[in-house]
Amino acid sequence: MTQSETSRMRGLLLVAGREIRVRGLSKSNLVSLVVTVVIVGVLAALPTLIGGDEGDAKVGLAGDNAPAMQAQLEAMGGFDITVYGSADEAERAVEDETVEAAVADGSLYSLDGVANDVETKIDAAWQAASVQTNLADAGLSDQEITQALTVRPLEFVTLESGGVNSTLDYFTGLIISIIMFMMLMTPVQYIAMGVVEEKSSRIVEILLTSLKPWQLLGGKVIGLGVISLVNLIAMVAVGLGVSAATGMLSDLPPGTASAAVSTIGWWLMAFALFGTLAGGVGSLVSRQEESGSVLTPLIMSLTLSYLGAIFLLNAPTSTFAEVLSIIPPFSGIAMPTRMAIAEVPAWQIGLSGVLLALAAAGALALGSQLYKRSVLYTGSRMKLTEALRRAA
Amino acid sequence: MLEIKDLHKRFGDTAALDGVSLSAAPGEVVGFVGANGAGKTTTMRIAMGVLAADSGEIVYNGSPLGVEQRRRFGYMPSERGLYPKMKTGEQVAYFGELHGMTRAEARRSAAELLEQLNLTERMGDFVQDLSLGNQQRVQLAVSLVHDPEVLILDEPFSGLDPIAVDVMGTALKDRAAAGAPVIFSSHQLDLVERLCDSVVIIGNGRIIAAGGVEELKAKEVKHLRISVETPEDLTARLPGTVTRDGDDYLIEDGDDQEALRIAAAAGRVTRFAYDQPTIAEIFREAVTR
Numbered sequence: 001m002t003q004s005e006t007s008r009m010r011g012l013l014l015v016a017g018r019e020i021r022v023r024g025l026s027k028s029n030l031v032s033l034v035v036t037v038v039i040v041g042v043l044a045a046l047p048t049l050i051g052g053d054e055g056d057a058k059v060g061l062a063g064d065n066a067p068a069m070q071a072q073l074e075a076m077g078g079f080d081i082t083v084y085g086s087a088d089e090a091e092r093a094v095e096d097e098t099v100e101a102a103v104a105d106g107s108l109y110s111l112d113g114v115a116n117d118v119e120t121k122i123d124a125a126w127q128a129a130s131v132q133t134n135l136a137d138a139g140l141s142d143q144e145i146t147q148a149l150t151v152r153p154l155e156f157v158t159l160e161s162g163g164v165n166s167t168l169d170y171f172t173g174l175i176i177s178i179i180m181f182m183m184l185m186t187p188v189q190y191i192a193m194g195v196v197e198e199k200s201s202r203i204v205e206i207l208l209t210s211l212k213p214w215q216l217l218g219g220k221v222i223g224l225g226v227i228s229l230v231n232l233i234a235m236v237a238v239g240l241g242v243s244a245a246t247g248m249l250s251d252l253p254p255g256t257a258s259a260a261v262s263t264i265g266w267w268l269m270a271f272a273l274f275g276t277l278a279g280g281v282g283s284l285v286s287r288q289e290e291s292g293s294v295l296t297p298l299i300m301s302l303t304l305s306y307l308g309a310i311f312l313l314n315a316p317t318s319t320f321a322e323v324l325s326i327i328p329p330f331s332g333i334a335m336p337t338r339m340a341i342a343e344v345p346a347w348q349i350g351l352s353g354v355l356l357a358l359a360a361a362g363a364l365a366l367g368s369q370l371y372k373r374s375v376l377y378t379g380s381r382m383k384l385t386e387a388l389r390r391a392a
Numbered sequence: 393m394l395e396i397k398d399l400h401k402r403f404g405d406t407a408a409l410d411g412v413s414l415s416a417a418p419g420e421v422v423g424f425v426g427a428n429g430a431g432k433t434t435t436m437r438i439a440m441g442v443l444a445a446d447s448g449e450i451v452y453n454g455s456p457l458g459v460e461q462r463r464r465f466g467y468m469p470s471e472r473g474l475y476p477k478m479k480t481g482e483q484v485a486y487f488g489e490l491h492g493m494t495r496a497e498a499r500r501s502a503a504e505l506l507e508q509l510n511l512t513e514r515m516g517d518f519v520q521d522l523s524l525g526n527q528q529r530v531q532l533a534v535s536l537v538h539d540p541e542v543l544i545l546d547e548p549f550s551g552l553d554p555i556a557v558d559v560m561g562t563a564l565k566d567r568a569a570a571g572a573p574v575i576f577s578s579h580q581l582d583l584v585e586r587l588c589d590s591v592v593i594i595g596n597g598r599i600i601a602a603g604g605v606e607e608l609k610a611k612e613v614k615h616l617r618i619s620v621e622t623p624e625d626l627t628a629r630l631p632g633t634v635t636r637d638g639d640d641y642l643i644e645d646g647d648d649q650e651a652l653r654i655a656a657a658a659g660r661v662t663r664f665a666y667d668q669p670t671i672a673e674i675f676r677e678a679v680t681r
Contacts, residue, residue: 007460007492011490014486014490018478018486021482022475022477022478197475197476198473198475201473201474201475201476202469202473203472203474203475204473205437205442205467205469205471205473206467206469206487206534208441208467208537209441209442209462209463209489210462210463210487210491210492293559360551375457376442
């Protein structure tokens with residue numbers, strides 16, 4: 001690197017560093033990060049808090065069906081079974097809370113109802129046990145009964161390749177689209193606000209005596225990108241950490257880690273696209289109140305990308321989904337979402353990536369040109385066409 | 393030596409600058425004076441590279457001014473600006489770093505400057521929490537933090553209280569004494585007269601007068617003033633066109649030595665001097681011409 005290249009890089013990094021110090025370490029950002037992390041942590045721990053750790057449901061059994069019920073419930077698992085001599089004994093055990101529920105002579109005893117999943121299982125066990133008892137009463141042998149009760153579970157056959165994998169994949173896709181949306185929306189608005197702040201406070205005039213416009217815009221985009229990335233990593237780390245601590249991690253789909261990594265790649269490109277454009281259009285106005293109007297097209301296309309991704313979750317194999325996940329800027333959110341929920345041909349991923357990268361490069365050029373031409377212009381809002389016509 | 397050579401700049405149909413040239417030698421304080429809209433700010437912005445000229449050039453020490461050299465300049469724009477939500481000390485040091493100082497140098501320099509400006513206790517406060525006067529001082533610190541080689545200040549005195557004006561004036565003189573060329577614009581012509589070695593007057597995008605303060609004053613001499621202690625009326629005896637200003641005689645187009653002899657013969661001469669115009673008077677004269 002030559003000396004002037006070093007100083008150019010230094011200028012860029014100084015601007016990025018200031019954004020990180022002033023915005024990233026600001027009280028409001030730290031507080032919101034802590035709040036988000038706590039929410040993510042609680043959400044990750046919620047399944048365990050609600051059900052997982054309570055252990056087996058304690059159930060009492062009595063009456064004729066008790067042995068058959070016991071066999072059924074033990075086969076299902078998740079029950080701590082006590083067999084009582086009579087229905088009265090079983091009822092008393094429920095009353096003094098030795099067991100949560102008891103089944104005796106066709107009645108389900110409980111203090112104030114039973115949890116849904118427990119009730120469903122007991123109900124299923126009751127029906128199976130009753131059928132078994134009835135069949136035995138009808139004179140069938142144990143072997144015949146077992147044969148009669150053995151049912152092969154339904155096999156799922158998907159005719160189109162690349163169909164929806166599972167509910168868990170749906171939620172992975174949903175979470176990816178939500179996080180992508182948030183991680184683009186917030187920094188994009190901050191970039192525009194920062195540009196307008198520098199312009200409205202006229203500090204930009206001093207800044208531009210020692211910095212080039214691209215350093216000022218680039219540094220801002222990089223700085224806010226780093227803040228967002230750190231926030232994302234903190235969220236993911238806490239989410240995965242809590243899942244690991246509560247033993248839920250093994251329940252996540254196997255592709256989760258690689259999905260997280262590729263999502264960051266898609267985010268980087270989409271962020272470069274939206275971030276530089278936000279800086280460019282932000283420089284068209286001189287007052288914070290006006291920034292909303294110039295940002296609208298960007299916010300709209302971000303929101304549409306998000307809504308498109310949500311729609312795509314429900315129809316991942318449709319032509320709409322394929323088109324949406326290839327065309328920038330929508331592909332930024334749509335493709336990682338689609339990749340989470342369905343098999344995507346490699347050529348589509350490649351094409352989408354190349355198009356998004358090209359669009360990001362174009363946005364970088366357009367955004368910095370807009371910025372360069374209009375950042376020192378103060379007064380009423382500058383028209384886009386005027387900014388593009390002006391000599392830099 | 394900073395030379396601004398033959399700048400032309402148009403905004404739409406208006407010619408903002410029409411061949412503006414001025415220069416500042418090392419150690420020279422140049423006052424840049426003109427009515428609102430005359431072209432002062434445009435000239436300074438072009439000199440600082442935040443605006444491009446249609447034609448003309450900025451030459452520093454004999455060669456065209458480059459980006460790296462310009463980073464060692466100190467600039468205060470007419471529209472003041474600071475980051476409202478950044479701490480004072482941090483902000484001044486940040487600008488030092490932008491101008492190429494290391495972090496340690498920038499911090500040290502910021503601390504020193506803020507101490508000179510009596511802002512040491514406010515270093516940890518957000519700029520938006522400072523009074524307007526203190527913000528102006530921070531603005532000055534921002535333009536001086538990197539120990540600039542050249543100072544270009546647009547209306548540095550506007551909005552300052554008398555104490556801050558003194559601090560600013562001393563700062564400018566100090567920089568000039570250290571060998572920096574200093575150019576500043578101002579509407580406070582008494583300050584220009586007191587601080588500047590030379591003055592450049594601009595009107596409608598053209599330089600209408602320029603030169604050393606004394607030189608300009610001498611060129612615009614008005615008349616000879618004589619005070620003499622005598623009961624006698626000398627109006628008829630003194631040479632040239634004689635008028636009275638109180639007890640003084642004002643003489644135009646007369647032989648000064650002859651006037652002195654006549655006055656001395658009549659009584660004790662307590663004052664014998666050419667009245668010099670103030671810079672304010674020269675300015676008014678120049679812009680109405």
